[in-house]
Amino acid sequence: MKFTDNLISGVLIKRYKRFFVDVKVNNQIITAHCPNSGSMLGLLDENNKIWISQSNNPKRKLKFTLELINVKGNLVGVNTIFANKIVLEALTNKTIKEFSKFENIKTEVVYKTNTRFDFFLKKNDRKVFLEVKNVTLSIKKNIAEFPDAITTRGTKHLRKLIEAKKEGYESYILYLIQREDCSQFKIANKIDFEYKKAFIEAKKKGVKILSYNCKLCSQEIKVNKLVKIL
Numbered sequence: 354m355k356f357t358d359n360l361i362s363g364v365l366i367k368r369y370k371r372f373f374v375d376v377k378v379n380n381q382i383i384t385a386h387c388p389n390s391g392s393m394l395g396l397l398d399e400n401n402k403i404w405i406s407q408s409n410n411p412k413r414k415l416k417f418t419l420e421l422i423n424v425k426g427n428l429v430g431v432n433t434i435f436a437n438k439i440v441l442e443a444l445t446n447k448t449i450k451e452f453s454k455f456e457n458i459k460t461e462v463v464y465k466t467n468t469r470f471d472f473f474l475k476k477n478d479r480k481v482f483l484e485v486k487n488v489t490l491s492i493k494k495n496i497a498e499f500p501d502a503i504t505t506r507g508t509k510h511l512r513k514l515i516e517a518k519k520e521g522y523e524s525y526i527l528y529l530i531q532r533e534d535c536s537q538f539k540i541a542n543k544i545d546f547e548y549k550k551a552f553i554e555a556k557k558k559g560v561k562i563l564s565y566n567c568k569l570c571s572q573e574i575k576v577n578k579l580v581k582i583l
Contacts, residue, residue: 363405372390441472
């Protein structure tokens with residue numbers, strides 16, 4: 354997924370009220386939108402190098418959006434909205450081997466009332482629901498973790514994937530690590546133990562678990578390699 358415009362570099366000052374971040378660009382303080390509702394644990398050290406995009410939409414209150422943070426020499430994509438776009442591009446380009454044979458791909462598909470999954474894939478008799486989770490947390494070197502905050506919505510998605518599996522669908526969850534310094538993935542049970550329990554149940558009930566990291570630069574983010582799930 355290529356960024357539509359050239360990103361602007363700066364340094365991080367602080368994040369506040371969840372969706373606001375102050376950054377310094379060319380000695381000017383700019384307030385940008387932070388498109389990530391998680392805790393962003395481990396990413397928000399003052400003076401971390403960052404990249405922001407600029408919107409030309411006159412109706413937007415904040416013209417700038419935080420996109421990338423450099424954490425100890427490693428780029429991290431923090432825009433959660435991009436996770437599905439990155440995966441859709443990979444599905445279309447057949448770079449996720451588990452789904453390389455699927456041509457019929459739909460996004461934001463309703464499963465039941467108040468529940469929709471990120472993707473529905475179909476080929477002959479195979480019908481697949483795929484849910485994508487954006488991952489940025491890495492507490493230990495080389496290991497990515499999810500979630501970075503309590504996620505009742507995420508727990509609900511796991512339980513609904515179990516339901517779909519019982520009804521004859523193939524159920525997948527893909528943890529997309531928007532960083533390339535991690536080759537392993539685990540659930541952060543110390544952050545959300547209920548999510549960990551739901552994850553274990555989903556795995557036992559046949560929900561298939563995948564995790565891929567990404568390759569990042571200031572021009573694009575794309576799916577990179579399958580990583581080991583601990």
